[in-house]
Amino acid sequence: MILAIAKREFVDAWRDGRFRLAALLVLALIGASALLARAQNERSRTEREAAARLERENWVNQGEKNSHSAGHYGIHVFKPAAALAPFDRGVEPFVGPVAFLEAHRMNQTAFLPARDGTAMRRFGDLSASLALQVLFPLIIVLLCHGTLAGERERGTLRQLLALGVTPRALVAGKAIGLFACTLLLLAPAAVALAWITADTPAQPGADITTRAVALAALYSGYSGLFVLLSVAASALARSARSALAALLGLWAFNCILAPRLASDLVHAALPATKLAEFDAAVNADLQMGLDGHDSRSEHMQEFTRRTLAEHGKSRIEELPFNFQGLAMLEGERFSSAVWQHHFGRLFDQFERQDRAVARAGIAAPLLAVRHASMAFAGTDLAEHRRFALAAERHRNEFVRVLNEDLMRNAPPGDHRYTAGRELWESLPEFRLAPSGFGDAWSTAREGALVLAGWLVAALALLLVVPARLRGADA
Amino acid sequence: MRAFLLELKLAFADRGAWLLVVALAAALALGVRNGAAADGAARADAKRMASAEDDWQRQLKSALLRSPLEPRQVAQRPSIAALPPAPFAALAIGQSDLLPAHEQVSVFRIEQPAEARTELENPGRLLAGRFDLAFVLVWLLPLVLLAAASDLCAGDREAGTLRMVLAQGTSPRLWLARRALARGLPALLLAGGAVFVAAVASDGERATARAWLALLVILAYGLFWLALAALVNGFARTAAAAATAAGSAWVAFVLIVPTLLNLVAESLHPSPSRAELVAESRAAAAATERRGGEVLESFFAEHPELAPPDLQADMLSFRMAVQSEVGKAMAPVKERFAAAALAQQREVERWRFASPAIAAHEALTELAGTGYWRYRHFSERTTEFKDQLLGFFEPRFHRREPVKAADLSQLPRFTFAEEPFADVVSRVTASVAGIVGLAALLTLLALARFSPRRLAA
Numbered sequence: 058m059i060l061a062i063a064k065r066e067f068v069d070a071w072r073d074g075r076f077r078l079a080a081l082l083v084l085a086l087i088g089a090s091a092l093l094a095r096a097q098n099e100r101s102r103t104e105r106e107a108a109a110r111l112e113r114e115n116w117v118n119q120g121e122k123n124s125h126s127a128g129h130y131g132i133h134v135f136k137p138a139a140a141l142a143p144f145d146r147g148v149e150p151f152v153g154p155v156a157f158l159e160a161h162r163m164n165q166t167a168f169l170p171a172r173d174g175t176a177m178r179r180f181g182d183l184s185a186s187l188a189l190q191v192l193f194p195l196i197i198v199l200l201c202h203g204t205l206a207g208e209r210e211r212g213t214l215r216q217l218l219a220l221g222v223t224p225r226a227l228v229a230g231k232a233i234g235l236f237a238c239t240l241l242l243l244a245p246a247a248v249a250l251a252w253i254t255a256d257t258p259a260q261p262g263a264d265i266t267t268r269a270v271a272l273a274a275l276y277s278g279y280s281g282l283f284v285l286l287s288v289a290a291s292a293l294a295r296s297a298r299s300a301l302a303a304l305l306g307l308w309a310f311n312c313i314l315a316p317r318l319a320s321d322l323v324h325a326a327l328p329a330t331k332l333a334e335f336d337a338a339v340n341a342d343l344q345m346g347l348d349g350h351d352s353r354s355e356h357m358q359e360f361t362r363r364t365l366a367e368h369g370k371s372r373i374e375e376l377p378f379n380f381q382g383l384a385m386l387e388g389e390r391f392s393s394a395v396w397q398h399h400f401g402r403l404f405d406q407f408e409r410q411d412r413a414v415a416r417a418g419i420a421a422p423l424l425a426v427r428h429a430s431m432a433f434a435g436t437d438l439a440e441h442r443r444f445a446l447a448a449e450r451h452r453n454e455f456v457r458v459l460n461e462d463l464m465r466n467a468p469p470g471d472h473r474y475t476a477g478r479e480l481w482e483s484l485p486e487f488r489l490a491p492s493g494f495g496d497a498w499s500t501a502r503e504g505a506l507v508l509a510g511w512l513v514a515a516l517a518l519l520l521v522v523p524a525r526l527r528g529a530d531a
Numbered sequence: 532m533r534a535f536l537l538e539l540k541l542a543f544a545d546r547g548a549w550l551l552v553v554a555l556a557a558a559l560a561l562g563v564r565n566g567a568a569a570d571g572a573a574r575a576d577a578k579r580m581a582s583a584e585d586d587w588q589r590q591l592k593s594a595l596l597r598s599p600l601e602p603r604q605v606a607q608r609p610s611i612a613a614l615p616p617a618p619f620a621a622l623a624i625g626q627s628d629l630l631p632a633h634e635q636v637s638v639f640r641i642e643q644p645a646e647a648r649t650e651l652e653n654p655g656r657l658l659a660g661r662f663d664l665a666f667v668l669v670w671l672l673p674l675v676l677l678a679a680a681s682d683l684c685a686g687d688r689e690a691g692t693l694r695m696v697l698a699q700g701t702s703p704r705l706w707l708a709r710r711a712l713a714r715g716l717p718a719l720l721l722a723g724g725a726v727f728v729a730a731v732a733s734d735g736e737r738a739t740a741r742a743w744l745a746l747l748v749i750l751a752y753g754l755f756w757l758a759l760a761a762l763v764n765g766f767a768r769t770a771a772a773a774a775t776a777a778g779s780a781w782v783a784f785v786l787i788v789p790t791l792l793n794l795v796a797e798s799l800h801p802s803p804s805r806a807e808l809v810a811e812s813r814a815a816a817a818a819t820e821r822r823g824g825e826v827l828e829s830f831f832a833e834h835p836e837l838a839p840p841d842l843q844a845d846m847l848s849f850r851m852a853v854q855s856e857v858g859k860a861m862a863p864v865k866e867r868f869a870a871a872a873l874a875q876q877r878e879v880e881r882w883r884f885a886s887p888a889i890a891a892h893e894a895l896t897e898l899a900g901t902g903y904w905r906y907r908h909f910s911e912r913t914t915e916f917k918d919q920l921l922g923f924f925e926p927r928f929h930r931r932e933p934v935k936a937a938d939l940s941q942l943p944r945f946t947f948a949e950e951p952f953a954d955v956v957s958r959v960t961a962s963v964a965g966i967v968g969l970a971a972l973l974t975l976l977a978l979a980r981f982s983p984r985r986l987a988a
Contacts, residue, residue: 086787093798100801108806115813120821133813135806148654151629153646155806167646168805169629171657173872174797175879176626176896176903177889179660180789187790195782199775298771302547305778309674314558317666320659321565332651333579407653414655438654 058222062230063237070200070238079196083188084245090183091249094143095256102138105154109135109487117482121475124459124467125385128160134451134487136166136444139435140257140265144250144272145186147436150178156445158452160389160459161348163396166445185246186430189276190423191312194283197239198304201287203297204231205526210296214526224523232288232519239280247273263435263491271433271494271501278508279426285515292522315421323413329406339399346391347384360387374470382464389456397449404442411438418507425511429504432497439500444489451487458484534701538713548679552717555667555675559725562664563621567732569661570620573632576650580613580633584944592939599933603847605942606924609635612913612945617900619738621729622745623665625901628652634913636945638924639850641917642816642857644809664729665895668749669888670785672722673756677777680714680760683707685773703981707764711757719753740952741898744959748898751966752891758973765980788886792879800874803867815860819853830855847928876903884965894962897955904958908950919943 070076112133119130136154139147153166171178181187205228208214217227254269287304294300330338347356364383365371373380411428418425431437459480467474498505542548587608594600613633620627631647660666684707687693697703723746730742759780760773767773830852883889896902920943927934934942 090794093794104804105806108804108810111810111814115810115817119817133809148658151654151657155809171629173802175793175875177789177793177796177879180793181786183790183794191786192782301771301774305774313670316659317662320656321662324656329651329653332648335651403651410653411655
């Protein structure tokens with residue numbers, strides 16, 4: 058019985074001109090956005106790879122110089138383009154893909170792509186994920202709002218029930234049939250996802266296929282949720298018109314109002330450090346330790362006394378290594394801890410804000426879905442933090458090698474010491490190991506669980522609906 | 532008038548209409564509050580920066596009065612190029628949360644590919660956008676207008692009461708216009724009021740003239756959506772069909788067209804790669820440095836007036852000569868960035884009337900002073916300031932000429948003259964005219980649909 062009703066609902070929807078129009082619209086939007094976004098992503102990937110090669114050449118060809126001066130010369134590293142960004146660009150336009158690594162300081166990543174665009178970006182990024190997050194629920198609402206309310210208005214609901222169709226079978230059959238239609242509408246997105254996945258150069262450990270499957274499951278769940286809610290509203294409302302009004306209200310709140318409202322409320326409740334406060338806190342902490350350069354500072358004098366005492370010498374020229382190199386190493390160890398502490402705290406604050414916005418998905422499921430979608434696509438804040446931290450680890454390593462070279466090879470007191478290509482080439486190139494599905498899941502979990510909660514609640518609502526359906530029709 | 536008041540009374544007989552108005556009022560209040568808070572923060576930052584700059588000038592003056600200073604000592608501290616707070620920032624946060632409002636300019640690093648710092652902002656918040664007044668006006672106001680006016684007569688047609696209403700001898704066009712205005716006027720009045728409250732919360736005097744223009748934008752934009760609702764009602768047979776069509780139009784104009792235009796503008800005029808820019812400028816610097824003395828020779832051959840007295844250039848002279856060479860090498864690349872950004876903006880402006888939401892958004896951010904053109908003007912002014920600073924310091928570096936107290940008046944300080952208001956007015960007027968044109972077109976179509984002949988048929 059349920060399957061027969063589902064089949065009937067599916068066929069009815071398929072014959073509906075509005076359904077075909079919606080399918081065409083979805084196909085055109087997802088197809089065009091996937092093609093253009095794929096080309097953009099490919100361009101970013103090749104540009105960043107070319108820039109990384111050129112920067113490596115700059116580094117190894119910088120000529121003979123003092124190894125600590127090479128630390129000041131520094132090196133730029135570039136964030137690899139995320140494979141699934143053409144599906145969901147997430148925060149990629151709003152984070153810098155370039156990090157400048159130099160001695161003494163950890164820099165913020167720079168050159169946000171959105172700064173080179175127009176204000177149109179603030180309307181949103183046309184991508185498959187935007188179509189699925191915002192347009193899809195609307196199409197589902199328009200398609201499903203009259204499924205039971207329409208039957209009641211036409212008087213066919215009473216006939217169906219009189220024929221012995223149980224309300225539960227009717228509701229379940231309609232929900233299954235409409236969900237099958239929704240899956241058909243999701244097909245272009247699934248094809249786009251499969252194409253992007255298949256077209257990605259192999260990256261061991263990136264779990265691209267698993268991520269794509271998780272995205273497919275996430276959006277199927279989100280679409281299913283709107284089918285369940287629409288069927289429930291259609292059963293409970295007095296007319297198709299009032300069901301439509303209620304569902305459109307829910308859609309507008311979920312897709313238009315909630316993202317900005319939740320973001321602003323969360324940022325007011327959990328404010329992050331301001332730039333001026335950040336700078337002041339970092340400077341205050343840096344003053345409390347060795348900076349490696351200032352020989353008159355109290356910390357340097359104390360460090361000099363301690364080092365001389367440890368080696369039983371009275372002058373730094375008598376030490377068996379270059380003292381300046383050691384001071385640089387020590388200063389770098391201290392300053393790096395300060396920078397990592399403050400940037401870590403800032404990232405913690407941002408992640409706490411993002412988690413709170415995802416939890417606000419309890420009121421608007423889009424917030425939870427968006428959070429999980431970016432995490433599965435590898436275009437979220439956590440992924441950017443991985444890049445920033447990997448760049449910082451690389452900076453520590455390259456500055457350590459340079460300072461150790463100065464300490465070991467520069468004759469004490471000789472400021473004319475220089476190193477060359479051999480040392481520059483010995484420093485490894487920057488590589489960001491792809492994050493696996495486990496990493497993505499640890500961030501996405503929050504959003505996925507909220508969506509699961511919504512699905513359970515909607516299913517529970519659908520269990521209550523049949524009784525109301527009989528009552529309302531009686 | 533009495534008929535209009537009756538329509539107004541009928542419109543508000545429904546509790547849903549009151550709910551809509553209350554929800555809009557709350558959203559407008561929140562938008563004004565958020566915009567005013569962002570404006571306040573920007574003003575506090577600007578004040579802090581101006582006071583730091585004044586302190587530095589005072590210290591410098593007292594040091595120079597004691598004795599002349601080496602030019603490198605004076606140039607050691609970067610100069611600040613700061614964009615003054617926007618004249619009507621409470622109206623639209625616009626690009627102000629994304630683009631830097633100040634830049635530290637150091638004559639030693641003018642050609643270094645670095646990015647000016649901005650406030651630390653969660654990228655998720657930049658992605659979501661702010662709940663400011665422009666958001667309420669461009670995104671939510673049309674939803675409220677459509678919700679209020681989507682059923683102008685489709686419900687009457689569905690219930691069969693339309694013929695009865697029209698049989699009373701009223702002109703159907705006048706009746707429809709009166710009904711649409713009665714449904715939309717409260718929302719438009721609230722929106723207009725919010726704009727003037729925002730003007731008071733911003734820089735009152737400068738903002739008031741802009742508030743009147745913003746009011747024109749809102750009225751034109753509101754008229755467009757009311758005309759659309761009327762047109763939809765000319766075709767829809769049921770209230771649900773009218774709501775569906777109006778909602779779909781909103782999605783098309785506010786969501787799809789602007790995002791599609793962004794994608795098309797970025798694809799047609801892609802910005803060159805910043806990653807390649809940084810790598811290329813360092814490669815240019817390295818190549819110039821390798822040419823060593825040859826660079827200095829050619830530099831002094833081009834600028835004999837800058838040659839040091841003993842013709843023995845020091846490290847600083849060399850560094851400045853290298854910087855000048857790198858600047859020349861990278862100028863075409865930087866030009867490509869500016870050209871791509873301008874081409875994208877021109878594309879947006881060319882197609883802005885494809886959706887009144889784009890035209891309204893552009894006009895409101897323009898009036899707020901947080902749109903493309905003011906930031907571009909700031910960027911151009913900063914580039915000029917860099918040249919002025921170089922013009923002051925470079926000859927002194929090369930000639931090793933100390934800076935004296937008398938020179939202080941010539942030391943460039945960044946000043947920002949706002950674009951002539953007439954330019955802003957002309958761009959906003961073009962937007963308003965376009966929206967009014969679109970609204971007029973829809974109105975004509977709707978009126979044609981409601982001709983007595985057609986209705987009789």
